[in-house]
Amino acid sequence: MTAAKRHRPALLACFFLLPLSLLSLSVSVRTADHPGYSRIVFEGSRGFQFRLQESGRRLEFHLDRRAEVSTGDLDRPRSSLIERVAHENGETGSVFSVTFNTDVKVKRHFVLERPFRVVFDLMPVPGPNQEPTPSAGPDPQEPDLPPADGPGPDAEEPRRPTKDRSKVIETICLDPGHGGSDLGAVGAGDLREKDITLTVAKRLKRIIESRLGLRVLMTREKDAEVSLNSRVSIANNQKADLFVSIHVNSSFRRGARGPETFFVSLKATDQAAYELAQKENESFEEIDRMAPTDDLKMILWNMAQTQYIRESSKLAEYIQNELNVLLNTINRGVKQAPFRVLMRAAMPAVLVEIAFVSNPSEATRLKSEAFLDAAAQSIYDGIAKFIFYQNSRYR
């Protein structure tokens, strides 16, 4: 009885304050770039009414009640379109002001429940003399889906636990070919493959990080020699979701030209390993029975890539299409070969040959900074399209 009397004020406070805390609203803001659009998400601790006001480079998001701002991207927007996001509480409501660094329009918006979210997808409006940039323009691959059909990454977060998370791309490993004493192919005027691959990979990393907000690993960040096994180990150990090896090509034929994107072919090695296993284990029926299965292939780590051939092929196709446009070449399709660096990659993996250093005209282009920028942009566009394709399959 004495204890109950002592705690009575606290109990009374809880009784009155708990409903009040349930009535208060906390809102977090998230921003991100996606292929073809930027997204801003207002997530509330509970539902609210809202009103939108658009004016050129500014968007005002009015709430019907006062709100506290919780964690989010308020201070540091992760979208390249957004300059800043500000929040202000009024007497009866609150407003979030989003300032953009270019004119934008709301492509679509929709509301999602559990947790309550209001999602805006934004597109930049090109000026009269301005071409829409590939990253900012609408993605031709993207269907204009109604919200309920899965409009994008944020929209279906609640369903994530039921998905195969390994298929959602969060980390990309970029592998600039060669390095250190391994110069790679060398063209006229001391044009070295190892330098070109590092330059393009660094630029590509910047683009991916700024536009997609994904984690990007590099197998080398400077002119250093890294073994092929170490390169793929970095990607496997860091659980990268994509592996893109960047190279410059060379041929005995000086006339050979154009970009080429490869994914691994395990046919020869598969067949050889299987035949060898059969010969060496002819009396062991059990091993012979297991030989063609994926389990054994995984034990023979050489064949880790087996599980990802289809995705690798698709990724190669997207990148090759973009590079064909860049170099104005006819589509020769993607190719397969038993690449040492790709065979042990436990993720979709491709090897990109940007151009031929052995071809005089392509070697001249490879010396141009603008061309290297464009190459990085093309590879990015291919990756972004693949991510959209992959996410739409697995989310």
Place this chain on the structure above:
Amino acid sequence: MNRKVIYSLVAVAFLFFVTSLIVFLGSQREPETGTQAAPVEAQAEQALPPDRISVKAFYFSERSPVMQPVALELANSAVRADLYRQFVDLLIQEQDNHLAPVPPGLRLRTLYYVETRKMLVLDFNDKLITQFPGGTTAELEFIYFIVDNICFNFDEVKMVKFLVAGNEYSTLGGHIDFENPFYPDFRYLRVD
């Protein structure tokens, strides 16, 4: 009268059918008698003196990524390894009119055939690594130039494995896995 005409026509048709059948069967038996012309290639082989055999080597050209055929001759030998050696030496020789995608100074050190795996092992000198120009396409050009040519001309060879100065190498120039044997990829050949 009408019936008589019909019988006559049927008899003529039957005779025509029987005659055609005899002519057709006769033409089918001709090869057994050895009167039909032999295939062009067989003719060429027959025309060679017994100490020579004909092979078809495929080379790249500046204009085409597909190898074109060229007829060559080898000194005949009862030892298959001698034929393999002659053929590889011929392939990697510097050519005036044909593009052999091999690094300068390349030489075949030794070779041997592994009967159980139907695999030819070729051991080249170290110029294959030290003088190799690099590039995925260059690696593929070299590998399938050798493998396709050998497998095309010698049916018993199903795969080719490369050694360099007696050792296995993981890659030629940092791209294609070079430790495992290669099966031919005849998409690189233009077979007329």
